[in-house]
Each structure stands twice: as structure tokens, then as C-alpha cells.
Amino acid sequence: MHKFRQNLAHLYTVLFVLYLLTPLVVMSGAAFNDSKLPSIVPWKGWTLMWFGEMISDQRMMLAFANTLWVAVAVAGISIIVGTASAILINSVSGRARTALYGMMISTILIPGVVIGISTMIMWTKLGGALFGPEGKPWPFIPGLHLSILGQVSYIAAMVMLLVLARLQSFDAGLEEAALDLGASHAQVMRRILLPHLYPAIGAGGAVAFFQSIENFNVTQFTRGGADTLTVYVFSKVRSGITPTINALAFLLICVTLVLAIIYEVNRRRRARIEAARQAEARRAEEALL
Amino acid sequence: MQDMLRRYGFGLTLAMCLLVTFWLVVLVIVPNITLFEQSFRPYLPVVEIGGPRDTYSFANYLKVFDGNVDKSLFGISFSIPVHVYTFGLTIFYSMLVTLICFAMAYPLAYYMAKIVNPRSLPTLILLLFIPLWVSEVLRAFAWWIILAFKGPLNALLMGLGLIEDPIRWTNMGYTGVVVGLIYTYVLFMLFPIYNGVQSLDTNQIEAAEDLGAPWWKIHWRIVLPHSKPGIASGSVMVFMLSAGSLLVPSILGSTTSQWFTQTIDQWFKDALDWNTASAYAFLLLLLCTVFVSVAMWLFKVKLSDIAK
Amino acid sequence: MSAGIDLENVCCDFGTFRAVDNANVSIKPGEFFSFLGPSGCGKTTILRMVSGFIEPTEGVIRIGGKDVKGQRPNQRPTALIFQNLALFPLMPIWENISFGLEVRGVDKATRRAKAEELLKLVDLPGAGDKMVSQLSGGQKQRVAIARALAVEPSVMLLDEPLSALDLKLRQHMRAELRAIQRRTGVTFIYITHDQGEALAMSDRVGVMSQGRIQQIADPREIYNNPVNGFVASFVGENNIFEGEVQTAASGMASFSTPHGTFRARLGDLGDKKHAKLYVRPEHTLLSTAATVENAVLVTIGDVSFEGNFIAVHASTESGAHLTSEIRNDGSATVPEKGARMFMSFDPARASILPDANVRA
DSSP, X not given: OOHHHHHHXXXXXXXXXXXXXXXXXXXXXXXXXXXXXXOSSSOOOBOOHHHHHHHHOHHHHHHHHXXXXXXXXHHHHHHHHHHHHHHHHHHOOHHHHHHHHHHHHHHHHSOHHHHHHHHHHHXXXXXXXXXXXXXXXXXXXXXXXXXXXXXXXXXXXXXXXXXXXXXXXXXXXXXXHHHHTTOOHHXXXXXXXXXXXXXXXXXXHHHHHHHHHHOOHHHHHHOTTOOOHHHHHHHXXXXXXXXXXXXXXXXXXXXXXXXXXXHHXXXXXXXXXXXXXXXXXXXXXXXXX | OHHHHHHHHHHHXXXXXXXXXXXXXXXXXXXXXXXXXXXXXXXXXXXXXXXXXXXXXXXXXXXXXXXXXXXXXXXXXXXXXXXXXXXXXXXXXHHHHHHHHHHHHHHHHHIIIIISOTTTXXXXXXXXXXXXXXXXXXXXXXXXXXXXXXXHHHHHHHHTTSOSSOOOGGGSTTHHHHHHHHHHHHHHHHHHHHHHHHTSOHHHHHHHHHTTOOHHHHIIIIIHHHTHHHHHHHHHHHHHHHHHXXXXXXXXXXXXXXXXXXXXXXXXXXXOOHHXXXXXXXXXXXXXXXXXXXXXXXTTOOGGXXXX | OOOOEEEEEEEEEETTEEEEEEEEEEEOTTOEEEEEOOTXXXXXXXXXXXXXXXXXXXXXXXXXXXXXXXXXXXXXXXXXXXXXXXXXXXXXXXXXXXXXXXXXTOOHHHHHHHHHHHHHHTTOTTOTTSBGGGSOHHHHHHHHHHHHHHTOOSEEEEESTTTTSOHHHHHHHHHHHHXXXXXXXXXXXXXXXXXXXXXXXXXXXEEEETTEEEEEEOHHHHHHSOSSHHHHHHSSOOEEEEOEEEEXXXXXXXXXXXXXXXXXXXXXXXXXXXXXXXXXXXGEEEXXXXXXXXXXXXXXXXXXXXXXXXXXXXXXXXXXXXXEEEESSSOSOOOOTTOEEEEEEOGGGEEEEEOOOOOO
């Protein structure tokens, strides 16, 4: 590798990271600008008033709360469905596996518009068929519960992929060993298989949570009258916007950053502990010889 | 299935099968069949649903061919149905976005897989992941701020003396949409390619270098073919996400940029004609699937290579 | 508490493939019994049938006199030690060892105490809070044994547990395993393809080939009096002569081969016509003068120095390859390459044996 090309590669990477992060900085910066329009130019001085306004914006806070519980529900259901699917896929083979796997993967590729409209139509039509066109009861009316079901239909596939990848490194002999020691199937699942999958399930949960937060297409078609943050921001961008959204965005980015750093520190600590353990095993090995 | 019963017992196996059935049948297959069925029905007042006029027809699909507009491309003037035109441009600009994303992501993916010091890789990945955790709507919104007429980009360019008057970025056809889509989806291209390149044995690159191959030939003959599944996977993701995006075109679009999803949205939300919206949504699904399948067939990639 | 195991006419089919064919064996309580054979001979299938992961297609398996048909692995009084040990990597050692008690609802303090007690038994006191990845290969081995012993099984089933260790450690662990078995008195059934392991540790060995048990006997008997050609050549080395039985009397026979007619012990040929003569390299003698009987003229080929013995490769006039082993005790002279010598053997140390016992 020639020095010049290597430096060029470093430079490109730095530029790329800047390209990714600058818009976020611009957006965060606008939260502190004392200007009615969300922008960083012209700079009219520091202010924290947009954070105050944000808290007093009832509709936005409600949308935020909606977003959170939808995301938690989506993450919860996706984890259960995705993990079960991964275990199932891992246990079947041949054509059944190819067909099932293909069907699961294709849900990721279905445009959100299609998922949104189809979910909406199915549930309202089912309600209409059961209870007549007027006065359909929950859950056959538009609302965030339909958004949850629509989002799960493709986010579960993402969880499935993560868990499946982790399952590949699982030694099925451990299950047999546990069975042989007298464990029941449920105990094997709880004590042996699930602990192995927890990292992937956790990652899957995080992915599902953030995917749900940023979902727009499915929510837009199924939400009925309820707002989520994305929908709210979207309507604001169209109808006139104040930097309260920037204030919220800034806080969200901060939370994400903190979580990311905690995750990374934790990962490094674990890696260090594991390395120390293996060094000890090597020493024990050598001591015997 | 035998294997599963032996490993997890009857109860757990049944529970898992039921969960998968719930997902695939209740959440995916039945809704899509309903969508398909609904797309052939006319839009009627509630009282007439199930009545004599409620019959199957292709009427909703044929609406795509309503209302011609006159356009010219490369100096050739022609008349084309407006929705077909929208669809064509949606596909074209989605391809453009995919192509640019690939051009941007490939060098970085290679850098991450083969050049960067492995110890700083986790930090780099963490940095790259940040925008991915930030909601899509906020990412589009960030570009809305940047591209604004009195926004920072114009201020910067004028400050540098590159332009004299501010430019209306969001009123230049599809410019805003393309910029926004690239920013939003480039990472969906980066990570699959990174996975692809990473699995390539570095010795192969060194062997090629040792045999005297120039750097572009190493990429063309060794790295690219090896990472083809990753590239295909990233391209399919970016293309489908772009073509299916509603948010970015709505926020960053101009008066002259119409995205096909926006047309569907208008049928659904403005005209309240769910049946035509269904027909259009189904068309989008069908044509994108066909397009992606043809592309995958051309590049000899299988569905199972995708999304690894 | 240990139990005997009886296999009566046990067969196991996988589709059309018969993995185990008509196995009959009676293992005594407290015995160390090995199944020895090449991979694919059916020994692991027998182990999995006894532990309950596979049901036999035909036949009866009794543990402690009771038919275990239909009992699942977790209901049988057996404990299996897996080839890769299958220790649970996410649990500390003491939880690994006491897992079998945990799933039986034993309280934590009792489990902890039991784990410490077993760790002492396998010579790893105080290692309870370590993680699996902190242990060396040999230590993991002991933890696996302790884990299996914790559920107080009547029978321990060991599936080539030493195969992942390097040579030195493997030899050390042989003695260790034997000692643990003596201390606990539990019946051990040991699966291996390594004849050294089987001979060194076992009370009795069952040699298997192609799904059939060829011979069941104590190690000495297996080595010195193999019942057929497969056992003779799988356990130890042999010089083999093809030929035909001429005359037989009082357990001895004369056997005519292209290299001459030899006298040797006559094995049980049953109704088989085909037989070969087997003689072990260490039972041959090289000399310059021909002896009265059982001598072949050979040309000395390569001589390889193996440490405790010297292997002399030679070929007969007709081109057959023979090997002789000389103990490296300084008493014998090592022949030169190319020398012509007589290779001879004691009739009492050579056997005429049928081929392996396989299904027609």
C-alpha cells in the first residue's frame, strides 16, 4: 500500500464521517439559536428557550410518549416472534427452510406503504365483516395498535436475522448435555439456549426499538388520528416549524450517544475480561506440561 | 421438525410454530391478499359495498394511464400518462441514488475491512452508526435546514465566494430528494459491502499485488467479485428503501418532484380511495420486485445471499 | 450406587443403514467397559441408545435390570460426557457442576456444597467461581466428570472425552479417569477409537466393526488372543500371511502359504473357509540361520528408529512386506539394510484367524 493512497483513504474516511455528522450538528446547533426559524445562520445568540417551549408543547410530548410505547411494544413482540422464527429456521432444513427463510426476508423488502395500507385494509375489513360497517370495536379501527402490528411484520425479520446469526455459533451438544443431566425442555430453553442468545436478542431489541421510532410509512397509513414523533415532525415541517423540534432532536442524539458509549465501554470491558481468562487457561495448560 | 421436537419438546415447538404462523400469516400473507383483492374493487359509498356495483375489475389499475402530460427528454417530445411518468422517474432516481450510494460506500467499506487499524475500527463503526440511530425524519429535517434558501449551505458557498446569489436547492426538481435519500440510506449500502469485503482473505490481495496487478485491477478482478453478494444486498436494500420512501420526498421534494409513494399517499389520504391506493401499492410492490429480480438475475445473485 | 447394563439383541437402523447389528453385551456393576472401534463402527450409536437420545430399532436395553424403553435421557440413571465436553460457557464452574441438581430443585446452599465436594474429588478445589474459559483442557475434563457425577448416576457414559487433548495430557488423564472410576465405583462405559486408551483403562473391551461387536474380553485377551482378523489388526500391528489350513490337531494347524508352510494356533473359524495367519512384529525374530520351523527368508529394507523399539521392514522373495520389532534394550544387533536374514516366529504366538464378523 503506497503511502499516498493510504493517506487518501484516511482523508476520505474523515470526510465521510464529517458528511454523516455535520447535518446532525447543524440540526442540534439550531436548537440553541435565538431565531424563530430552525437554522444556524444567521446566528442570533444563544438561548435555551426552545427546550422550555418543547416541554410545554403538549402535542409534541404526547407524540413522544406514543412513540415510546409503540417502540417498546414493537421491540417486545418482535423479539418474541423473531427469536421463535430463528430457532424454527435453524431446526428445519431443505426446501421448507428455503421457503420460510425467503418469505421472512422478503418482508424487509416490502415497501412500507404496502405494509401500511394492507394492514389497515385487512383489520378494518375484518372488523366490517364481523360487526358491520358502523361501530367496529377495537382492534378493528385505525390506531397505533395497527401501527405496531404493521411494524412488527418486517422488524421481526431483522431480529430473526440477528438471532439466527448468533444461533449458528451455538453448540447443540449443550442442549443434549442439559437434557442428559435431567433438565426439562423448558429449563434447557431458559438456562442454556436463551442465555446464549441474549446478546443477539438485546441487539435485536435495540434495532427494533430504533426502527420503530423512525418508522413513518407504516404509521402514516395505520395511525388513525394518533401522532407519533415522526408523523408530528413531518406535519410540522410542512405547516411551519419552530426550533422546538431541534431541541428534541438534540436531546435524542445525546441519549443515543450516551447509550452508544455505555455499550462500547461495556463491550471493551468484557473483551478484556475474556482475554484475561484465556490467558489464565493457557497458563494452566503450560503449568501441567 | 423431528429434530425440533426432540430438542425443545412438544409445548415449546408448538408455541414457536404458532408465533411464526401469527407473523407470516396474520401480519404478512393475509394483509397482502386482502390488499390484492381490494385493489380490484371499485370505490363506492359505504351503503353500496357488497351491492350490484361492487364487482371486480381492472379499473383501479387502468387509472395509471389516465391524464397524459407532455414531456421532453433529450430533445424528443412525447406525451405520457402522468402516473407512469412519476413511476418511471421514481425508478430512475432510485437507481441513481443506489449508484451514488455504492460509489460513496465502496471505498469506505474497503478501508474499514482492509486498511484501518483493527483497534480503531469499533470506534469508527460507532461513529458511523450514530446517524442510523437518529430517526429518518430528523435526518431529512437536518437537510431541510441545510438546503433552505437562507440556510447554512448557501451561506457557506457565498462566504467562500463560490456563488453570488443563494440557490433554491429544494426547488431544483429532484435534487433535494436525491440528496436526502443518499444521506438517509448510504449506510444500508456500507455495512453489507463491508461484510462482503471483510470475508476476503487479505492474502489474495497481497498475492495479486505481488504478481504485479495495478490497484484498479485488484479491485476489479478480486475485491469486487468477492463482495458481489454484499453489493447486491446493499443495492437491493437502498433501491427498495428509496423507491418506497415517502418521508424524504415529502420533506425535501420540490413542486416539480413527485414520488410514486406520494401518489399512493394522495389516493389514500386525500382522495380517501383506498381501493385505488391498494392497486397502486400493489403495482409498486410488483414492479419493484420484478425490477430487483431481473437485476439479481443479471448479476447472478440469489435471494439467500441478501441480508446476511 | 452403580448398575449393570444389558444389551439384548439390540439393533439400530438409520433408514436402510444398519448402524448397530444384534449387539449383545452384559456389563457388570462397577465395571470399566470400553467400546473400541474405528469411526462409523456403531460405538457412539450404542452410547446414545443407552443414554436415551436414540431408541433402538429392535432389542432390549436394561439398566440395573430394568428395561429402559421409552425413558427419555433425563429420566435414565445415566450421565453422558460429551466428546467436546459440552460445558455451559456462560455459567461459572460450580453452576455447571450443580446444574443437574438445580433442575431437580435442590436449594442453592446444598448445590454449592455439593459442587465443592465434587471439585475436591476431581482435584480442582476452590475453582468453583471460575468461568469455563479460564480452565485448561485437562481441567475442563475434570469439570465435565464432576458435572456428570453430581447427579449420582449409576452409569457414566464417556464419548471419546480425551480426543481433544494433546498426547501428554491424554496419558495423564487416562490414569486420572481410572482412579476416579475406582473411587466412585460407578459403572463407566467408555467409547474410543484409540486402542491404547481402551487397553490401558478398561476392565473389559468390546471391539466393534461395521455395527457388530467382534469380541468382548479383557485387554490382555483382546491383544493376545484376538478372535478374528479385524480385532487382530485393529488392536496392534500384524504380519499377515494368506493361505489355507492343511491339517489341524489339538488347537494347532499347519497353514500353507506362498512363503512356505507354517504352524500356528488355530482360531475358531466356524463355518468360514477363508482364513489368514497373523503374527505380531514383536513376536518375530531375525536371525542369520534358519530355525526348524516357521522361518521365511527376507531381505532387510528400511530400519526405523521409534525410541523404545526399532522397527525393521523387510520383504520376502515374492515381494510381501513384513515387519519385525526389536526392543531397544541394547542386547540385539540392528540388521543392515539389504542383508538377507531369516524371520521366524513361535507357533504359540501366531494365530490363524477368520476375517471380521460382518453381516452377509
